Amino acid sequence: MTRERLFNALLLAGLVLVPLAAQAADEPFTITLATRAVILALAAVGLNIALGLGGLVSLGHAAFFGIGGYAMGILASHAQSYAPLAEWPILIEGTKSMPVIWLVAILASGLAALVIGALSLRTSGVYFIMITLAFGQMFFFFTISWAAYGGEDGLSIYVRNGFPGLNTLAPLPFYGLCLVLLCAALWLFDRLAKSPFGLALGAARQVPARVAAVGLDPTRLRLVAFVISGAITGLAGALFADLNRFVSPAMLSWQMSGEIMVLVILGGVGRLFGPVAGAVVYVTLEHLLGGITEFWHIFLGLILLGIVLFARGGIVGLVAGRGGGHD
Amino acid sequence: MTEPILATRGITKAFGALTASDDISIDLRPGEIHAVIGPNGAGKSTLIAQICGGLAPDAGQVIFGGQDVTGLATPARARMGLARTFQISALAMEDTVLQNVLLGALGASGRVWRFLRPALKDRALRERAEAALARVGLADHARTRTAELSHGQRRQLEVAVALTLRPRAFVMDEPMAGLGAEGSKQLTGVLDGLRAEAPILLVEHDMDAVFALADRISVLVYGRVIETGSVETIRNSPAVREAYLGDPA
Structure with missing residues (x-):
């Protein structure tokens, strides 16, 4: 077993054992923290498909995160007010069912990624960063002015949504759901990375001219990666809103995009467990240092500086040594 | 004529x-x-x-x-x-030599829209890729990272990738x-x-x-x-x- 795989296994074991221990010690807040870390990790796994595999530096992923969040907020708010979402041409009612909400979140954010990607992928480099940022801001300001769903104040949900056969109101079962979804996303990432599609996508990141010369369209490969990426981040957004029982435009802010990207860079761009390591460290720091000072981001900044200057492979890269990921 | x-x-x-x-x-x-x-x-x-x-x-x-x-x-x-080779080697340096020729085989076969099965496990693709490597004398380097190849070997690999297209x-x-x-x-x-x-x-x-x-x-x-x-x-x-x-x- 390589050091990276050992590290991944330990990290996963920690994600299983720590909340169980917290449950035994009757410390539900620790479980909530762990849930936050797992959901952010899921969002970052989504970004890692675009950024790590495809080399697409998207500063607009908060849009997908927020669309997932609003998918949950809108459906649940209609369910709790018993007002249908639409009566014509067909009757659409709100729902408190997580599987339905997840599906809607995935489809809506995937569709948004398709539109944003189709337009943004005509550019590359700094222009791509700027245009994804611009689209993110468009969605952000749209939600701010969307009075029907809370505008600037956002939407509150009184009771967490349900999952068949589980008591999602208790912290541990909800955590379990989030962890299972994270594992599914990691499995998908691993499969994608090794698949023919992943091989071609990786080549399109390194030498687009070569990819075109063997008969493949680099832009189309990137677009598919961007859609999968956005859909996973959207799913994370629905879970995030469910965790807080609240969704607001803050989920779509450009700072949120930056935060998701920081998780990936902190953990290791292109590494399978990079986003997970990044999210665990981020949430831990946020909790520990956030208790000492409001300005804990200063320390995060220093750590990020250290990573970028001395450990381009991020935390996982530091542990695993050479090979596997990339800068 | x-x-x-x-x-x-x-x-x-x-x-x-x-x-x-x-x-x-x-x-x-x-x-x-x-x-x-x-x-x-x-x-x-x-x-x-x-x-x-x-x-x-x-x-x-x-x-x-x-x-x-x-x-x-x-x-x-x-x-x-129409298969081309580049004046300055255009190869995926982080990938192995075999992955680079597999890319060519993928492009030619149209079997790129496969998301879950490892590329290395597609036997038809692999055989096509390995045959191209053997043709240029790189069969022993299939698992080498492309960045570690000498300049001359990279030039050979350029030709091998073009060969996989069966142009x-x-x-x-x-x-x-x-x-x-x-x-x-x-x-x-x-x-x-x-x-x-x-x-x-x-x-x-x-x-x-x-x-x-x-x-x-x-x-x-x-x-x-x-x-x-x-x-x-x-x-x-x-x-x-x-x-x-x-x-x-």
């Missing part, structure tokens, strides 16, 4: 006041190696870019397989069987660039064996290789083809000597 597989008909391309391609008509017939030579700045790279689809000509057409492909993008031309024509942009005498000799042997499979349009600076391989040579100077003919014709042409070989005698 047999129908040419690849031909340009009067293609012209200007960058501002500079005419990089001036009414160029050349063709590539089955079974031949047609070399294009010319001094630096003669417009060889511009010509290749127009043939492969990277640049659109201002006027004229590119005909491939009897079809006008002037309006087609690079990937579409590649799928029709109807090769366009090679200075395949010998930067190779020593030994490497150049070896690659010359490989290319010599390829012409039976598909003809090669060969842009090359290495004159020994060109004279050893070419069935026909076209000489490009300031964007114009000043002469096309056999090795003997070109060697003895006064115009070529004056313009290119820089030998007034």
Whole structure:
């Protein structure tokens, strides 16, 4: 077993054992923290498909995160007010069912990624960063002015949504759901990375001219990666809103995009467990240092500086040594 | 005369006041190696870019397989069987040698939209890729990271990737660039064996290789083809000597 795989296994074991221990010690807040870390990790796994595999530096992923969040907020708010979402041409009612909400979140954010990607992928480099940022801001300001769903104040949900056969109101079962979804996303990432599609996508990141010369369209490969990426981040957004029982435009802010990207860079761009390591460290720091000072981001900044200057492979890269990921 | 597989008909391309391609008509017939030579700045790279689809000509057409492909993008031309190699190796350096040839096999087979099964487990693709590696003498390096290959091995890999496409024509942009005498000799042997499979349009600076391989040579100077003919014709042409070989005698 390589050091990276050992590290991944330990990290996963920690994600299983720590909340169980917290449950035994009757410390539900620790479980909530762990849930936050797992959901952010899921969002970052989504970004890692675009950024790590495809080399697409998207500063607009908060849009997908927020669309997932609003998918949950809108459906649940209609369910709790018993007002249908639409009566014509067909009757659409709100729902408190997580599987339905997840599906809607995935489809809506995937569709948004398709539109944003189709337009943004005509550019590359700094222009791509700027245009994804611009689209993110468009969605952000749209939600701010969307009075029907809370505008600037956002939407509150009184009771967490349900999952068949589980008591999602208790912290541990909800955590379990989030962890299972994270594992599914990691499995998908691993499969994608090794698949023919992943091989071609990786080549399109390194030498687009070569990819075109063997008969493949680099832009189309990137677009598919961007859609999968956005859909996973959207799913994370629905879970995030469910965790807080609240969704607001803050989920779509450009700072949120930056935060998701920081998780990936902190953990290791292109590494399978990079986003997970990044999210665990981020949430831990946020909790520990956030208790000492409001300005804990200063320390995060220093750590990020250290990573970028001395450990381009991020935390996982530091542990695993050479090979596997990339800068 | 047999129908040419690849031909340009009067293609012209200007960058501002500079005419990089001036009414160029050349063709590539089955079974031949047609070399294009010319001094630096003669417009060889511009010509290749127009043939492969990277640049659109201002006027004229590119005909491939009897079809006008002037309006087609690079990937579409590649799928029709036009395989190119790059002057500066364009390889995925982080990937293994095998992955680089697999990429070629993927492009040619259209089996790229597979998301869950590892590429290395597709036997048909793998065999195709490994056969191409064996052809250029890189079979022992399949699992090597491409960044660790020597310059000469990278040049061989360039040819191997083109081979996986099982092309109807090769366009090679200075395949010998930067190779020593030994490497150049070896690659010359490989290319010599390829012409039976598909003809090669060969842009090359290495004159020994060109004279050893070419069935026909076209000489490009300031964007114009000043002469096309056999090795003997070109060697003895006064115009070529004056313009290119820089030998007034």
